[in-house]
Amino acid sequence: EVQLVESGGALVQPGRSLRLSCTGSGFTFGESPMSWVRQAPGKGLEWVGFIRTEAYGGTPDYAASVKGRFTISRDDSKSIAYLQMDSLKIEDTAMYYCTKSWGHWGPGTLVTVSS
């Protein structure tokens, strides 16, 4: 059974950094592109970014709202995708989900940016 679990969410001050992890199991992680999606409280879904498999260069793409501040990476040996979030803003407050090819989602991890 495919499972994804996000972790690392926390309350953090504006301008600080946080790293989220997405741990996968039940599938060949290295063969799966991974995406991050966020949802601000009471709002809709927003794509954050995506990372290709190593077979396709392992390169990421980002939404304009996070480009230059967020970095997506992966460690296939550990079956983990990371979302490094720097220079956090209040508007980054959201539930952060990882998804495998849109068909499988984790339960999410909450990031709150507040002073």
Place this chain on the structure above:
Amino acid sequence: DVMLTQSPLSLPVTLGQPASFSCRSSQSLVHSDGNTYLTWFQQRPGQSPRRLIYKVSSRDSGVPDRFSGSGSGSDFTLKISRVEAEDVAVYYCMQGTHWPPITFGQGTRLEIK
């Protein structure tokens, strides 16, 4: 960026009656490979999104057949043939044809009348 406009934003429906959700794109979602990457998700209260339909009309495994997707080009529809109580949720469309960025519609909230 491709904009997806969903309507209505709120949809009150009587149990057992049909429901229809619209998703319109600011440009055609036909990819150069011939596929149309329009996906529908259901998000029940307090839960993660769940994919229902991909590539306009392909239903995911385990999704009841009362859910169906249709459309082409820039005009798409999700239909529920007979609404059940468990269908109360927000429904989102998403396009993966012209990216980055991948974009979502603003969602339609289904409620029981």
